[in-house]
Structure formats: C-alpha cells, structure tokens
Amino acid sequence: xNWRSEAGRIYAFANRNVLMAGRNVFFVFxxxxxxxxxxxxxxxxxxxxxxxxxxxxxxxVGTMALSTVQVCQLDVSYAVLFDVWSKSVKHQFLAPVGIxxxxxxxxxxxxxxxxxxxxxxxxxxxxxxxxDFFHAGAPALAAFLLGCFLTSLIVGxxxxxxxxxxxxxxxxxxxxxxxxxxxxCGIYYPVSILPPSVAVLASLFPLTYVLDAFxxxxxxxxxxxxxxxxxxxxxxxxxxxARWALARAVIRCRRxxxxxxxxx
Amino acid sequence: MLAVEVRDLSKTFRSxxxxxxxxxxxxxxxxxxxxxxxxxxxxxxxxxxxxLLSILATLLLPDAGRVTVLGHDVVREAGAVRSxxxxxxxxxxxxxxxRPPEIxxxxxxxxxxxxxxxxxxxxxxxxxxxxxxxxxxxxxxxxTGLKQRLALAKSLVNDPELLFLDEPTLGLDPDVSMRMRxxxxxxxxxRGTTILLTTHYMREAEELCxxxxxxxxxxxxxxxxxxxxxxxxxIGDVIALRLDPPSCNRLADLxxxxxxxxxxxRMECIVDSADKRLPEILRWLHEQGVVVRDVDVHEPDLEExxxxxxx
Ligand SMILES: Nc1ncnc2c1ncn2[C@@H]1O[C@H](COP(=O)(O)OP(=O)(O)O)[C@@H](O)[C@H]1O
Ligand SMILES: [Mg+2]
Numbered sequence: 369x370n371w372r373s374e375a376g377r378i379y380a381f382a383n384r385n386v387l388m389a390g391r392n393v394f395f396v397f398x399x400x401x402x403x404x405x406x407x408x409x410x411x412x413x414x415x416x417x418x419x420x421x422x423x424x425x426x427x428x429v430g431t432m433a434l435s436t437v438q439v440c441q442l443d444v445s446y447a448v449l450f451d452v453w454s455k456s457v458k459h460q461f462l463a464p465v466g467i468x469x470x471x472x473x474x475x476x477x478x479x480x481x482x483x484x485x486x487x488x489x490x491x492x493x494x495x496x497x498x499x500d501f502f503h504a505g506a507p508a509l510a511a512f513l514l515g516c517f518l519t520s521l522i523v524g525x526x527x528x529x530x531x532x533x534x535x536x537x538x539x540x541x542x543x544x545x546x547x548x549x550x551x552x553c554g555i556y557y558p559v560s561i562l563p564p565s566v567a568v569l570a571s572l573f574p575l576t577y578v579l580d581a582f583x584x585x586x587x588x589x590x591x592x593x594x595x596x597x598x599x600x601x602x603x604x605x606x607x608x609x610a611r612w613a614l615a616r617a618v619i620r621c622r623r624x625x626x627x628x629x630x631x632x
Numbered sequence: 633m634l635a636v637e638v639r640d641l642s643k644t645f646r647s648x649x650x651x652x653x654x655x656x657x658x659x660x661x662x663x664x665x666x667x668x669x670x671x672x673x674x675x676x677x678x679x680x681x682x683x684l685l686s687i688l689a690t691l692l693l694p695d696a697g698r699v700t701v702l703g704h705d706v707v708r709e710a711g712a713v714r715s716x717x718x719x720x721x722x723x724x725x726x727x728x729x730x731r732p733p734e735i736x737x738x739x740x741x742x743x744x745x746x747x748x749x750x751x752x753x754x755x756x757x758x759x760x761x762x763x764x765x766x767x768x769x770x771x772x773x774x775x776t777g778l779k780q781r782l783a784l785a786k787s788l789v790n791d792p793e794l795l796f797l798d799e800p801t802l803g804l805d806p807d808v809s810m811r812m813r814x815x816x817x818x819x820x821x822x823r824g825t826t827i828l829l830t831t832h833y834m835r836e837a838e839e840l841c842x843x844x845x846x847x848x849x850x851x852x853x854x855x856x857x858x859x860x861x862x863x864x865x866x867i868g869d870v871i872a873l874r875l876d877p878p879s880c881n882r883l884a885d886l887x888x889x890x891x892x893x894x895x896x897x898r899m900e901c902i903v904d905s906a907d908k909r910l911p912e913i914l915r916w917l918h919e920q921g922v923v924v925r926d927v928d929v930h931e932p933d934l935e936e937x938x939x940x941x942x943x
Pocket of ligand 2: 678682
C-alpha cells in the first residue's frame with residue numbers, strides 16, 4: 369500500500385469539507401454564533417441562580433462538551449451528507465475508497481472546528497464569568513477533548529449510516545442525536561440524579577465518563593472507578609460498531625439500488 | 633482476452649412496503665465484451681441499461697449470475713477492479729458549489745493520485761474537456777453540455793482500462809453530442825480503453841459501436857454489428873414514394889432494398905441506408921420512365937425495432 373495515496377484519500381475528504389465550509393454562510397453560525405449564545409446564556413443563568421464557582425464550572429464544562437461534540441460531529445456527517453444533498457453519492461462509492469478515508473478526513477476538519485469552538489467558548493467563559501478551563505491542567509484537558517472528539521466520530525458515523533440507509537429523510541439525525549447526548553451523558557446535571565433505570569443507559573455512553581473525569585478536577589467526586597479508561601474503552605468499542613454499521617449500510621445500498629436512487 | 637463476461641445475470645428491485653413492488657430489471661443476461669471494443673447497449677427507457685452498467689461497475693450487487701470484469705469476480709473482488717474502471721452518466725451530479733478543478737482533484741485523490749501527477753492530471757482533463765475558461769464557475773452554474781464534459785473528464789481521472797458511459801449524450805445539442813462522440817472514439821484509438829456505452833439513439837450506437845446488444849425488459853433478444861442486426865431484423869430506413877404509375881414491384885430487386893410494399897397508392901421501401909440508396913432508386917426510376925410525385929424518407933425509431941424484435 370502506498371502511504372501517500374492513502375494520505376491523499378484522507379486529505380481529499382478533509383479538503384472538501386474545508387472548501388465547503390468556506391462557502392457556507394451557516395458556517396459562521398455553527399462556528400461562532402451558536403457556541404457563543406450557548407456559553408453566554410448558561411453562564412448568565414448561573415449568575416441569576418447565584419451558583420457558586422464549582423456549580424458554574426459544572427454547567428460550563430457540560431455546555432462546552434455539548435458544543436464541541438456537535439460541531440465536530442457535523443463535519444463527520446457532512447462527508448456523506450454533502451453527496452446525498454447533491455445526489456452525487458455514487459461517484460464516491462465507485463472509487464477505491466474505504467470508510468477509514470472518509471471518516472478520518474472529515475474528522476480531522478471536525479477536530480479543527482471543535483478546537484476553534486472550544487477556544488472561543490473557553491475565552492468567553494473566562495472573560496465573562498472568570499472560569500478558568502485550564503485549571504485542570506493540559507493532560508486532563510487533552511483527554512477531555514479527545515473524549516469529546518471520539519464521541520463526535522461515533523455519532524458522525526452513525527448519522528452517516530442512517531443517511532445512507534434512509535437518504536435525506538434521516539438528515540435530521542445529524543442535528544437531533546446531540547439531544548440524546550444531552551439527556552443521557554449528564555451535560556447539565558450529574559447522571560447520579562437520573563432514575564436508576566435511566567442511569568443504566570447513561571452508563572453506556574462514553575461521554576458520561578469523560579465528563580465525569582474532567583469534572584473531578586473541579587471538585588466533583590468521580591462516580592466511577594476508572595472513568596477515563598472506561599470512557600476510552602467504550603469509545604473504541606462503539607467506534608468499531610459504528611464503522612461496521614456504516615459498512616453494512618453501504619452494502620445494503622449496493623443491494624437495494626438505493627445508492628443509484630440517491631444519485632439521480 | 634475479455635474485458636467483461638456476464639452469464640445469466642439477474643436483478644430484481646424491491647420497493648415499497650405495502651404493496652411491495654418487484655421490478656425484474658434484468659432477467660438472465662449474458663454477454664462477452666472483448667478488450668479494446670466499443671460496445672453499445674441499446675434500449676428504451678426502463679430496459680435495464682443502467683442496472684446492468686451499475687452491476688458491472690460494482691455499484692449494485694447482482695441477485696444471481698456470474699459477472700467477471702477485467703478477470704475479477706465483480707462481487708467477491710470488487711476492490712480489485714474499482715481502481716481500473718470508471719463510469720460517467722448523462723445525468724451525473726456533483727457537489728453544487730464546487731468548481732471543476734476541485735471536483736476533478738477530489739476524485740483523482742480518491743483514485744490515489746497526489747502531488748505533481750495530480751496537478752498535471754487535473755490540468756490535462758480540464759484541457760481535454762475544454763473547461764479551462766470555466767475553472768472558477770461552481771458546478772451548478774455550468775451548462776448541461778459542460779456538466780456532461782466534466783462527468784466524462786471525471787471518469788478519466790484514473791486512466792481506466794474499462795469505461796462505462798451511461799447515455800453520455802443525453803440532452804445535449806446535436807453539435808455538442810457530435811463532439812462527445814468524437815471524443816469517445818478518440819479514447820479507444822489513443823488509449824485502447826474498452827468502452828461500454830448505453831444509449832437509446834440508434835444512430836449513436838451505429839456510429840460508435842463495434843457491436844450492439846439490444847436490451848428490452850431486462851433481456852437481450854438480439855446482438856451483433858449494426859449491419860448484421862438490421863439484416864437479421866429486416867429493418868432499415870423507410871423510403872415512401874408516390875409514383876406514377878403507382879406501383880413498381882421490381883424496386884424490391886434493387887441492391888440494398890430489404891422489403892417493398894404497396895398500400896394506398898404508395899410504395900414503401902425498406903432500405904439499409906437511405907443516404908446511399910435514395911439517389912440510386914431515383915436514378916433507376918427515372919431510367920424506367922416512372923414519374924416520382926412525392927418522396928418521404930424516415931428513419932425507423934427504436935420502438936419499431938422492438939416491435940420487430942418482439943415478433
Ligand atoms: N434503485 C431502484 N429501485 C427500484 N427500481 C429500480 C431502481 N433502479 C431501476 N429500477 C427499475 O428497474 C428497471 C430498469 O431500470 P434502468 O436500469 O434504470 O433502465 P434504463 O437505464 O434502461 O432506462 C426500471 O423499471 C426501473 O424503474
Ligand atoms: Mg438509464
């Protein structure tokens with residue numbers, strides 16, 4: 369295998385996402401507007417409720433995780449969505465490319481965008497609410513961000529699988545799945561307050577553990593024995609499953625002819 | 633050496649939940665295409681042309697039958713053939729806001745090109761498709777003809793050994809489609825590319841293809857060179873004549889005249905080629921002292937061919 373060809377295939381998807389982002393007016397909203405609105409409104413709410421600095425940290429960490437996951441996940445989903453919207457899906461699957469190229473290329477752009485959103489939100493929360501994100505230290509912050517980006521990759525691949533299976537009818541999942549994350553991963557509350565049956569569900573999401581581990585640096589006792597390790601192992605398992613789901617979806621499309629239907 | 637070998641291929645589409653509709657798009661198709669050939673698949677809308685091409689190009693999985701492309705089984709070894717073939721269709725789409733060089737570079741990268749070879753390939757293809765003046769125009773603002781040329785250019789990014797063209801001249805102006813046909817011919821001449829194209833224009837198949845297969849309702853009832861097919865089916869151009877005296881049976885004996893009938897005071901001669909035979913027939917009639925009051929030439933359309941084939 370020629371590694372430059374491999375890298376070129378990954379770069380093709382990354383480059384395309386960058387080109388498209390540059391031509392999309394909503395890009396500014398995704399990257400600047402919504403994240404700013406999110407962090408400012410939650411921050412102001414903590415002021416209104418007169419929360420102490422720990423509680424403020426708890427909510428802001430949740431908000432920033434949510435925004436970062438969302439913006440990075442969108443980029444991964446775009447790898448398939450752009451083609452479905454333009455009805456040009458077949459050319460991509462006619463070429464000798466694998467899911468790894470599509471996923472990695474778009475994920476890299478997603479990470480870049482996620483980092484931008486994160487930096488913006490971190491700056492805003494420091495300036496407006498005096499919250500120091502870097503208090504936890506660089507390794508903890510890196511693990512937190514990696515955890516968020518892995519969740520984005522998993523969600524992005526699952527959204528892509530749905531879009532390949534159901535076409536534009538499933539595109540809403542690109543914006544809706546994040547709400548699932550919000551309910552189950554303890555974005556605005558600790559998962560321990562969920563009813564036991566729902567808490568079981570929460571324990572299936574890797575982001576739950578990633579958030580738990582990061583909040584431990586802001587004075588919240590960890591609810592799990594090895595949160596980071598559990599989070600990353602779960603992420604790896606789900607990543608494998610999501611990749612498999614997308615591969616199966618593509619094969620199914622090749623059998624039913626949906627790949628052609630989505631191209632005319 | 634065969635580029636494509638298909639045996640007893642069938643494909644049924646299932647759509648809808650209730651009622652569940654079955655479309656038998658291909659029913660036992662067999663064919664063999666030698667390397668270096670231009671092969672035509674000629675048939676009306678819905679005949680199964682796109683379905684067949686898509687299976688050969690690995691975009692669609694067959695239900696039954698064996699399909700070998702460039703020596704590889706198209707289902708089990710799809711990965712091995714993908715880098716060696718490509719496809720363009722008359723109704724291709726690309727991402728709307730991307731520009732021609734960006735689209736070509738994207739797909740060239742997917743086929744493993746990088747660096748200087750990539751840049752050169754994109755430039756070459758832009759020149760070939762005469763898209764250089766439109767480098768900065770987003771895809772959705774290109775004219776139909778330019779879109780089609782871009783689709784053809786995209787299908788050449790990997791210098792395919794085997795090229796599938798699905799209705800490459802669909803919706804093009806006559807002069808543009810003529811240029812497109814010239815380009816297709818040049819591909820085979822200059823690069824030795826094996827080409828399988830579909831069309832529902834009989835003239836196009838005749839002009840381009842070494843061999844033609846008629847496809848209808850998912851079956852191939854006839855195949856061969858254009859001339860052989862016409863002879864086999866007994867169909868050609870129709871020359872309708874109003875003569876004085878009204879009937880002249882000896883017309884049927886002239887060279888190139890396949891059939892001659894007389895009705896409502898009109899003679900209808902089916903000839904292999906009207907361009908060639910009309911002057912000869914008129915000269916002969918003149919020599920016989922027959923007055924020609926009216927001449928009408930009409931080229932058979934595909935429906936007539938299929939009516940003939942169905943008999
Ligand atoms: N993806 C699909 N799903 C369901 N039916 C299909 C699909 N693609 C084609 N068909 C049906 O299969 C038949 C053959 O179609 P096609 O191969 O596109 O014909 P052609 O290209 O010769 O016009 C048609 O009846 C068409 O409606
Ligand atoms: Mg078709």
